[in-house]
Structures are given as structure tokens and as C-alpha cells.
Amino acid sequence: MENTAPPTRFDPKVLACLEGLDFKARYVMEGFLSGLHESPFHGYSVEFSDYRNYQPGDDLRHLDWKLYGRTDRLCIKRYMQETNVRFYLVCDTSASMAYKGSRGWESKFGCARILSAALSWFLLKQNDAVGLIAMDAASGLPRLVRPSQRSTQTGLLLREMEQIAPGGNPSLAALLGHALRLVHRRSVILLFSDLLEPSAEIEQYLKQLRFHGHECIVFQTLDPDESEFPFADSHVFEDLETGSRHQVLPGSARDKYLQRFNAFMEDYRQLFQRLEIPHCTVFNHQDPWPALALFLSERRKLQ
């Protein structure tokens, strides 16, 4: 795959054909990067990367005057970007993340996992330290991979991500509680969750994280069924987390559902606004590149 040309658009069928989180992550990330006009890898640091021709408007501080003296050409020096920021991938593993509607190319958890894997690959390439916090659904205990910049960290993270699976009761609040306890130094928290838990409890933990100086970026993974409620016939709905069943006639319940769902999500949006937490919704039937774009823009802000 490394030798193949990067994809120009996201194709869920191609993604489904790939085996292993490693390939999937690289497919997503490289496809995204190839569409960018500007490489996200270049920044302003000490390590020289390459030259490019001067464009009007470029900062004259980065003109290589020595080169101009030798070759009479105006070139801008480019450097490898080094941020040395510590990133924590915090993955929600509650059972609701296992939902996959008829249109999704992957379950919500699968989508979040690919996204987090892609980001970790990208960040480690940038010499950032990346770690992982997730809940083990079977034992109810947190799984932690300490952030590191080492080249073996990618493999370690991918293996860990492949081992975790969604299940059990709602665990986002507990997960954030563990993150609060385990993350000591200022870090960037990348939260992957469907946020289908009451915002009141989550709010407390997010506030505390922000209070401790951590930056947070929330990637909300959703299935279109959840946002649109497309069911027409009478169905029995069983909660993935609690197992409770509701017999519903969707025709009459849909409006009420959408009203409640939107209000719920609006609460979260307001919360993120208040806490200045960037938030991006990733649907598992769409390409995840907008989420990556958000991340890059936010990362630039961190510079």
C-alpha cells in the first residue's frame, strides 16, 4: 500500500477491503493529506526540511539570503514542524458505540478507532508524544498507554486499539474521570465518543480537564440513524447498554425523538462553546476528513 498512489477521495469500500487498523489509518490519513495544498508536516522549527520559491507575502525572515547570494534566486527555507505536545487519545468504549446502521461503513466505535489510529500515526510522524486511554469493557478498568515519541509507539497503540471493544454500561463519565486522574502534565485530549450520556456529568469532568490546562478536542462519532431516525415500521428497540426494550411506532415517535436528540446535542454544543472545546461530528457513513481538517486547524492554533 505504501507504493500505491494516495486516494483522491474517501471510499468506504476500499476501507472495508483493508485488513488491519494500520492500513486503514494510513489510508484515511494519507488520502486526507494528499488533498491538502499545504503539507501539514512543515512548520517553523530548527530542523531544515527543503526550499520553496518565494511568494509575495511570505515572511522575509525565512528567506535564505545565502542562497540568494549564490544562485540569485529567492527561496523560502522550510523546516520540520516540531511541537513536542503530548496527545492523549481517549476512546469511549460504551456499548452504544457498537451501533452500526444500515448506511454506515463501520460502527461508531470502528470509525472512532480508525480516526484515532490515523491521528496517532500522523502525530507520531510529527514527533509528538501520543498515548491512549480507554475503558476495558470486560473488566471495567481503564487501559492506559503512556504517551511516547518512539517509533514503536505506533505499533503499540494500534495493538492496544485492536484489543479494545465496545460493551457494557455507559462509561464516558468514568473514562473522563480516569483521564483526569491519569493525565498530569498539560496535554491535548482527543476525545472520541458518541456523547450519548447526560451532559451534566460529563460537563464536570470536562471543566476540570480544562481547569488543569488540558486542551480538549471532541470527535463525536454518530450513526445517521441516530440523527435522522429513519425507521418506518413498528419495532422493538433494545438499548445496547441497558438492555431495556421499548416497543415503538416510529411514525408517531420520530418527531419526539428528533426533538429530544437535537436538544440533547444542543446542550453539548453549548457546553463545548462555553468551555472552548473544539467539537466535530463524524458520521460513520461519511468520510472522516472534515474531522481531520478540524484537528489540523486546531493544532495550528496550538502552535
Added chain:
Amino acid sequence: MSFSLLHPFFLLGALGVAVPIYLHLKRREPHNLIRFSAVRFLDDNPHPRKSPWRLRDILLFLVRLCSLLALIAAFAWPYLREEGSFVVKESRVYILDNTLSRQAEGGFVRDREQLTSLIRGAGRELQIAVIELKTQPSVIAGFSENHEAAEQKTKNLQPSYQRGSFLPAFRLANTLLQNSLGEKKRIILLTDNQENQWSENLNVPPFLKDVEVEIPKTPHRNLPNLSVAEAKAQRIFLGEKALVNFTAEITHQGKIAEATVILRINDQEVMNKKVSLADKPERFVFQTQWEASPSLALSGVVEISGEDDSMAADNSVYFSLPPVQEGKVAVLCQSQFLRLALSPEIMRGHWDTHFIEPSKIAAELETANDAEVLCIESSYLQSADARKLLWRYITNGRGVFLMMNRVTAVTKGFVKELGFECLPEDSSKAGSANLQYLFANHPVFHPFTSPDYGNIMEVKVTDPIRLRSTQAVSLLFSDKGEPLFFQNVKQPGKLFVSAFAFERNQTSWPVHPTFIPFLDLCLQNARPSDPMPTSFEPGEVFIQNLGTNSLVREVVLKTPTGMRSSAVLHGKLQLLIPEKPGLYSLTYRGVSDIERIIAVNASPKESQLRFTVKPDALQAWQMISTSSGAKQTAGLDATPPNISSIWQQKIWWFLLVAALCGLALEGFWVHGRRKTA
């Protein structure tokens, strides 16, 4: 069609059906189930069905339906009754006594008529089986047969002359009742309660459980009867005269004053005389004798008749006597009297005597041509060869007549091997003594119960050897109580031992008229026995081992109705003796045919017309039951079969297996569909 819904078996079956259905329904998932993540935004919104249930999968529905139907049918099968079925309230076994004693006053015919009318009048709720009591009780009509067939079979029964015991008939009836359907189980005995039939099997452990037994009332304790039995004919040789000694046992019960006895030999009446019974004991031996050629086969019948006789079937007894076959006797004796008695001049035609010289015993040992009987005096047992010779005779199944004239240490030891112990002399019993007691029923001494052959009690014996044996039977005693004559029954051959030799200084017998008849009878009985007896009981099964080397291929029994052939298989003959008393011809067919006349006579026990009112044996056979086995579950109007009968129904198992297979198929089907979905 009705179901016994309250029976425990049914309830158990219903529970068995309910459990898998409950589990099935519990595990069943609604077809429109969606596992959703955002159920928190939904309200429970049940709504009434607008349309009836829709069958999404007809085949699956049919499989489920068939499985349930098969399960229900499997559990309900034993209780399912078709139209026309009925409840069996009572299972009844009639034991019809068809022994000879029931012929008294037409008892059997009366019982048969009574039984047929009972069967005819019995309803369908009464299960009836009929057992005929004979030597071997047999089921005439089983529970599975209808009443008409049972009645017809009972009607066809004819009076028999057999002897039968109640015990096997009751055991057979009990077995039938164990597998019967009736709520109540009963045995009804149609018999005369003959005393000796009940008293035969007193010491049998109880075996009748939850079975009622009904026996008839005995109208009287005994009946007058006249009977004759135990006919015995023996040849006696008195000098030149060849006589036949005949004895028969006549029994009379009740007030019968006189009887007429008729004796027919070879279809000729040789005697017809009246016997007064007034001064005779209840049982006495009738004895007579006549001259007959030794080469002539005799067969005959004794008939007795009298007034007020209740049963005529036991008034005759048949007998047969084969012609004399010359025997061979080897003699190793010093006694001149014995040698003279066995000389060809006296025993010609009866015994071919071979005198063994004392010096040629070893040579005799080498020859394989043994005689049938060896007469030997104990003084010759000093010789090892003589001992070997005697031992060879005994082990080869031949006869030995040992006369103890002298006892030495060697003789004592050898005699001990034969099962005898020589006791020291007793001065109080020394001297001569008369013969006093004898085993009168033994064939050797039986003729001497009649004075016609001389008074054997006149014989004197002086200082006999004192012998004791645990293996031999003492047949003759002196007036001092000393046993004088023995027969050892433990050896393969017959061994007669006398405690004295036939010398004048030891006994006066050689000069007594009974000596020659006694010697002849003794040797005749010492001969290897004839394997074919001449007297049988009606209906008995005679098994004879002819040996694998026998040349006899088959045996043909000639009866008045025809010939009956029995093949000899592996040297064994199994012969069913005719049911009617009489004389029958039996032919052994092999290289050459050998013909015998056999006599079939009823058991004399059947002539004892004494009856009991309350048989003890019946109480001993019945088990004490704390609860009535015939009780059924309350609320049931039906008599369900017991659990073993349910297990035995193949259809029940087929239905059960089909149902379980159906459920398994349904399970796999649903599982497959779910997986596909």
C-alpha cells in the same frame, strides 16, 4: 376419545412439554427487534395490532406445530382411547383343575360348564384368562383373547388323568396378572381342594402380591373311592418252575364292602375274584402268581370295581413285563452252595456263569470281556488283581455282589474305599441270629413278602461281619438289629454287599427254599439297569440319555390314534407320554428295531379323595400388603397402563423422537435465519 388429564404421568408429560416450550419462548427474539444506541430518546409506545398475526415463515410454523402435536400425542398416547374402548375393572385368572381326582363325581365336567357360563356372562370390563392345571399347567386362553375364543377353548377341554400341583399354576397365574390391565386382580380356583395337592408346597416363600384368591367351598371332606395302583410283576424261578409274581396296591376309602378284581394278561382273563374289603386295611397289597414262560413278554391290566365308587378312572392299572434275557455272571467264590446255585444246571436260560480260577485273576483282568455281574467273596480281596477286577466292574457300571466271609487289614482298607467300615466284633451280638427286618419294597425282597416262596425269616446267620456304611442302604437286618445286606448307591455300578458268605458255618440260607429266588433276584437287580422304564404317568415328558454312540435314530410310540415319532438328537430322547392310561408299544428304530411295551398309569396320589377346607399353603403364598395394589389415582375413571407398558409402546417412542427432532430442526432453522439476518 377422552384423556386422563389428572393422572401423574400425564402431568409429568405436560411439564416435560412445557419446559422446552417455555425455554423456546423465553429465548425467542421478536423479529422486529432493533438494538439501538439512542433508546433514551424514545418512549415506550405500545400500540394495538391492527392486523392479525402474519405468518412470515409457513414452513417454520408447520415444523413447530408438528413438533408440538407429536409431543402432545406422545404423552397422551397411553391414555388415548378410541371409540369403543372400555375400562378394564378386573383381571381374572381361572385355574381349572384338570387332574384325575376331578373326575370324581364328574367334578371336571361340572367346573368346565360353570366356567364357560361365567365367561359367556362376563362383561367387557372383565379380563379373563384360563389356565388348565395338569402336570404342566398351560394357558388355555390369555388376556388378549376375546371371551368367545376363551369360551370355545374351555369347552374343548377334556378330562385328563394327570397329576398336577397348584404351585406352578398359581405362579403362572400371577405372571399373567402382573401384565394385566385390571384394577382388581383375582385368581379363581376351580378345584376339589384335594388335600395332598395343597400340602405339597407348603414351604414356598410368598409370591402373590395384591392378588385376591378365591377357592371353592369343599362340600365334603372325603369321598368313597376304590382304586388300584403300583402294579409290579416279577419273574421268580423256583426250581424248574418259572413263575410271575404280581402285586398291586388296592386302596379303598369309605363304605365299600366288596370289590371284584379282574386280571387280564395278554388280553386273556386269568383271574376274576371277589375280595372282601371289610376286614382289610384301607390300603393293602393284592398279590398273585402264575406260571409263565420266561421268553414270553407279558402285558396286562388289573381292574377293580365296587359299589359306591366315586371315581372309575383309577380302577385299573396296567403293567408290562419283558421276556427274560440271559445274563452273564462271573463267580470268584469258594462257597460250594453258591457255585452250585449258579451252575448251568440250575440257572440255564437265566444266567451264563463264568467261574474265575483264583490263579487266573490276572488273565481275567487282561480280557475285556466282562460279565454283567461279579460275585466275589471278600477273602479274594487279599489279591491286588481281584481288587482291581472288582473296581473295574464298579467303575464300568456293572454289578458286583460282594460277600464278606473274611476280614483282614487289606480287606478293611479296600472295603472302606467302597464306602463300608468294618466294626470290631461285639460279644453281645455274637452267635446266630434270624433274619428279622427287610426292605419289603425293594425289588430283591419284595416277592418274599408273600409266603408262597418260603419264609425268609427262618434263615439264620451266624457271626456276620459287622459293617457300617453312610453311603449304602441297609436292606436286611437280623433280629439283633445288625444290618446284614446293603446296596451302595453312590457308585456308578450297582454294589450289593452281604455281611456273610453263603457257607453253612455262616448261614442256613443256602439250604432254604428262598435262596435260589433270592440269588436270582439279587443278580437281576445288580445287572446294569435297563435305561428304559416300563411304567409312566400320563402326560409326563420322559427324557432318556441313550449316549452319543447310540445307534437308535428314532423312537416310535404307537397309540390307538396313530404313531408318534420322536427323533434322537445327540443321543438324547425326549418323549411325551400319552395322556390316557393304557399299554403302548414303543419301538426303538436303529440298525434293528427293539420293541417295548410300556404301561401308563395315573398317579396313586390322585386316588386319595381327601379334601381340605382351609389350605395353609394359600396363606403362605400370599404376601401381606399394606396397601391395595389395585388402588388408582383419585378422579380417574380410567385404568391407565403402568409405566412399563408405556415404555413398551414403540409408537410412543417414535412420536417422542419425532417431536424432539422437530424441535431441534426448528432450533437450527431459527439459528440459521438469525445468523443470515
